[in-house]
Amino acid sequence: MQEKKHRGNLATDKRVSRAKGIDRVTLTYDKDNMMCYFYLEKGSNLEMHTHIQSQSGIVIKGHIHFIKGDGEVLDLTAGDAYYFASNDPHGSKILEDTELIECFSPSRDDYKD
Template sequence: MEEGFDVGARLRQLRQERQLSQRELAKRAQVTNSTISLIEQNSVSPSVSSLKKILDALPVSITAFFAGEEPSHPRPFYRAEELTEIGDGVLSWRLVAARRPDRRMSVLHERYPPGADSGEDMLEHDGEEGGVVISGHIEITVNGEVAVLSAGDAYYFDSRLPHRFRNAGDTECVIVSANTPPSFSDGGEVLHHGQSGAEG
C-alpha cells in the first residue's frame, strides 16, 4: 500500500457513509465479520481479491478507494512516484492516471515479490486484459489452464474467466499490463464466484 495510506480508516469511512454495520458488509462481501473488523483496525492487510470482494459489496472501485478526488484537467504524463498503488502490501499494482475522469482502460506497473499471490479467490471481472513480463517469472492460471511466463513472454485473455497471478519463484517479477474497460480497478459488473467465507 502507499506509505501513510490508512486502509482501515478508509474502509470504515466508506462503510459508515453507507450506514452499513461490519456484520452487514461482511454478509454482502461473503467474508467473516472478523475479517472486516481486523482490516478496519489495520491488524491484517487484505489480499487484492479479498479487498476487491469487500469493495464490490459497497460498491466502491479499487481506484476510488485509493485515489480520492479526480483532478479537473487530465494530463498526459506521470512520474513514477505519481502512480497510485492499489496492491495489497505484498504485491504492488501501480495504476497509471488513476484519477483521470472517464478513463477507458487501466495500465498497471505490477511487481510480485517471491511468494506474492493475487489471492486464493480467483479474480473475475468484465473486459479483456493483457501484459508483458519485464523480468522474473509469474505463474498465471486462466480458467484452469496454468502457465509460467518469463521475461518477454506475454498474456491476453477474457477477464471474465477466473484467473490468478502467483510468483512461485525466488526473484521479483515485474509486469506491465493493461485491461479494458477498466472494470477491475473501477468496479463495474463483477462476476462473483460464490465462495463464501473465503479469505485471501
C-alpha cells in the same frame, strides 16, 4: 476521482498495495483503457478472481505462473506477453521478484487513484 490521466511516471506516481507483496502504480487511463505497472514479490500469490475488463500484459522481469480457471498454467518470464478475456478466471503465483506492465479495457475504477 479523475476521469483521465494522460501522463504517468514510475519514479513519482503513487505506489499502492494490491495485496501482500503485490504493488501497483496506475500510469495512464481514460474510460476505455488503463495501463498499470506491478511489482510482485517472490512467494506472493493472487487469489483466483474475475473482472469485466479484458487484461493484457508483458513480463518485464522475473518469473510468474498465471493459473487459469480451467487449471491451465501460463509459465511466464521476461519478454512473455499474455491476455485474459473479460470474466476469464485467473490467479497467480510469483516464483521470483517480478515486474509487469498490464493494460485493462475498459479502465478499472478501483485502480484510479
